[in-house]
Amino acid sequence: MKKNNINHLRELESESIFILREVASQFENPVMLFSGGKDSIIMFHLARKAFYPAKVPFALMHIDTGHNFEETIKFRDDLAKKYGVEMIVKYVQDSIDEGKAVEESGVGASRNSIQTITLLDGLEELKVDCAMGGGRRDEEKARAKERFFSHRDEFGQWDPKNQRPELWNLFNGKKKPGEHFRVFPISNWTEMDVWQYILMENIDIPSLYFTHKRKVFKRDGSWLAHAPYMQLKDSEELVEMDVRCRTIGDITCTGVTLSKADKLEDIVEEIATTRVTERGGRADDKRSEAAMEDRKKEGYF
Amino acid sequence: MTDTNTTGGYLDMQLMRFTTAGSVDDGKSTLIGRLLYDSKSIFEDQMEAIELTSKRKGEKHVNLALLTDGLRAEREQGITIDVAYRYFATPKRKFIIADTPGHIQYTRNMVTGASTANLAIILIDARNGVIEQTLRHAYIASLLQIPHIVVCINKMDLVDYDEDTYNKIKNQFMEFAPKLDVKDIRFVPISALKGDNVVDRSTVMDWFKGSTLMHILENIYISGDQNYIDPRFPVQYVVRPQSDEYHDYRGYAGRIDGGIFNVGDPVKIFPSGFESKIKSIDTLNESLKSAFAPQSVTMTLEDDIDISRGDMIVKTNNLPESSQDITAMISWFHEKPLRLNGKYFLKHTTSDLRCMVKEISFKMDINTLERNFDDKEVKMNDIARIKIRTTKPIFYDSYRRNRYTGSFILIEEGTNETVGAGMIV
Missing domain, CATH: 3.40.50.300 (P-loop containing nucleotide triphosphate hydrolases)
Known part of the structure; x- marks a missing residue:
């Protein structure tokens, strides 16, 4: 790069750091939602940069469906310990036990959508006025319409047709009591940007992103990882394959890709040549054309 | 790809x-x-x-x-x-x-x-x-x-x-x-x-x-x-680690809105008017010798000065305009028309203040590019030239010179909605 020029990753980094500092300045009690996936990992990495040499001035929050990859949970706990950051964990199981959420049953049952209940309860209980998420606009078409600072009414709902315009680098986080904001610091990053950045900055990520042997089965064209609480249809059969995760979420709805990529360079190469979107393997988005929009309106991540 | x-x-x-x-x-x-x-x-x-x-x-x-x-x-x-x-x-x-x-x-x-x-x-x-x-x-x-x-x-x-x-x-x-x-x-x-x-x-x-x-x-x-000529650094956040290792550290975090800053440069802080020198420019990866727009960095100064969010650090040899009376082109976003003599919240760089609309000079007919001095009701999607008075001085450049120090948004006090976008003339 020539003098006084920064590359696209540094420019995206600078933009995200600006957003993170705006959050710390404009809100009293923000939290950063942390799933253990790559997007929340780089969001936390950016937060460390934004406040260096001070510690990140807010807690992380994980909504635990109880249906996780073990590695994710270990990674989460190790990260909190390493950087001395508070990790708040809210359990979907608690919402079910308290009768606030009703678990889906049958084949394809997932706790993904009832996470919203646990999330909104958690935000209310802790009086959180801003929850940062690692959502990216390139992930899904409803997300493409999302603001950096996304206003939520007192019920936690999103009104996509009545969003505040965002101009220059002026972000309006003003709100009434009981309302909150969702803020998406990495809105403008694509999947490729995220991987290039992980490579450039050499950021630690869970081993699930690299190739490993796993028992999987095929459903609706996607490979799903097997877990004891997942029901198989008669036609489905478990096989062991070399796979890696392209996204990490609740195990019941996160597809895995057949891959032998065992280092970051290979992953970047694989992403560059892949012809399917990363959420293409997510059963939760396939439920209908507007599945994401509907979940987001209710208060989903 | x-x-x-x-x-x-x-x-x-x-x-x-x-x-x-x-x-x-x-x-x-x-x-x-x-x-x-x-x-x-x-x-x-x-x-x-x-x-x-x-x-x-x-x-x-x-x-x-x-x-x-x-x-x-x-x-x-x-x-x-x-x-x-x-x-x-x-x-x-x-x-x-x-x-x-x-x-x-x-x-x-x-x-x-x-x-x-x-x-x-x-x-x-x-x-x-x-x-x-x-x-x-x-x-x-x-x-x-x-x-x-x-x-x-x-x-x-x-x-x-x-x-x-x-x-x-x-x-x-x-x-x-x-x-x-x-x-x-x-x-x-x-x-x-x-x-x-x-x-x-x-x-x-x-x-x-x-x-x-x-x-x-x-x-x-x-x-x-990018503007590499006029060094402008609106302070966004003050970093105070309060740890043993960085006991007296006081860093000013923000995104550079214009120009280039180097370690050792003499700087002036608005609104206090105090002067100092840049001691360091810090990032997690490394300390930098110089930084430029649009980088997000943290600066420390040689002197212990009271600086907070909304202040602006500039070089002593290149100062921004400073005034409470601002003329701007405004693009109006809201169903409720702009109120003459109305009060609004105003966001400019990292500072939050209030302002009053003192004059609606003319509306722009954006189909003919002619100025309309007769109809002064500024409705949704209208563009007009207005004069406002702010509760305290702001430090700015004309929008033509710098899109970031020359822009602001207006926010309705009751609803908190963003109702207008201003470009300082």
Whole structure:
């Protein structure tokens, strides 16, 4: 790069750091939602940069469906310990036990959508006025319409047709009591940007992103990882394959890709040549054309 | 996306933001679809999904607009409601498209998309030539000081790829170009549907010797769009670690809005007027000797001065304007008209204050580019020149000089909604 020029990753980094500092300045009690996936990992990495040499001035929050990859949970706990950051964990199981959420049953049952209940309860209980998420606009078409600072009414709902315009680098986080904001610091990053950045900055990520042997089965064209609480249809059969995760979420709805990529360079190469979107393997988005929009309106991540 | 992304070439990629404006049926969605498709940024599952939807709706061709219309209401009504952001990359650049709807009532979305853009694509239907909306789009691009405009004369396939038609439209546009404040205007005859001159050079318009749209997007010089002359650093956040290791550390965090700052530079702080020198410029990775717009950094100063969010650090030899009385062009966003003598919250750089509207000087007729001194009711989507008085002085540059220190937004006190965007004259 020539003098006084920064590359696209540094420019995206600078933009995200600006957003993170705006959050710390404009809100009293923000939290950063942390799933253990790559997007929340780089969001936390950016937060460390934004406040260096001070510690990140807010807690992380994980909504635990109880249906996780073990590695994710270990990674989460190790990260909190390493950087001395508070990790708040809210359990979907608690919402079910308290009768606030009703678990889906049958084949394809997932706790993904009832996470919203646990999330909104958690935000209310802790009086959180801003929850940062690692959502990216390139992930899904409803997300493409999302603001950096996304206003939520007192019920936690999103009104996509009545969003505040965002101009220059002026972000309006003003709100009434009981309302909150969702803020998406990495809105403008694509999947490729995220991987290039992980490579450039050499950021630690869970081993699930690299190739490993796993028992999987095929459903609706996607490979799903097997877990004891997942029901198989008669036609489905478990096989062991070399796979890696392209996204990490609740195990019941996160597809895995057949891959032998065992280092970051290979992953970047694989992403560059892949012809399917990363959420293409997510059963939760396939439920209908507007599945994401509907979940987001209710208060989903 | 090609293998250049993997070999370290990605470290030399530049970020470019552009906006697309066009009237309904000018083929804007088709053009975006074409750019995404030809740069291999559309994935198979996305393509399958829109093929399925197009078929279900009984449409003959795959409707690429479905890729960009993300909301249910948009797909149902076949219109674009809100700014949508799209991304694609080539080995040279990563692009962010702010795709803004072209309807008459959506000036606010166009202004929003334009506020951060390096370049604007304005689409003209070759069959219709320059129409009222073309003028409006060009004016907004000029008002928002988008440095580069590319006028794409689309649907050339429907006018037999005729050179005269292209020249006629180009001349029509150039007739009112002197009224605009844009330095760089280029023209490309295209067919978004057939792909002529979008990514690949047209084989049927050999009379056109200029660059294809993609060639312009990839190569146009944008490094000079940033202000590297006037050093401006609005303090966003004060970093105080209060740890043993950094006991007395007091860092001023922010994003540089203009110019270059070096360690050792003499600086002045507004509003206090105190002077000091830059002691260090810190980031997690390394301490820097110098930093420039648009980097986010943390600075420390030689002297212990009381500085907080909303203050501005500048170099002593290059000071911003300072005043409580501001003249600005305002783009109005809200159904409730602008209130003369009304009070609003005002956000300018990192400072929050209040202001009162003292005068509405004139409204801009954006269809004729004439000033209207009679009708002064500023309604949604109107653009006007106003005078405001702020509760305390702000430190600014004219918007033409710096888009970031020269802009502000107005917020309605009762509803907290963003109601207007201002560009300081």
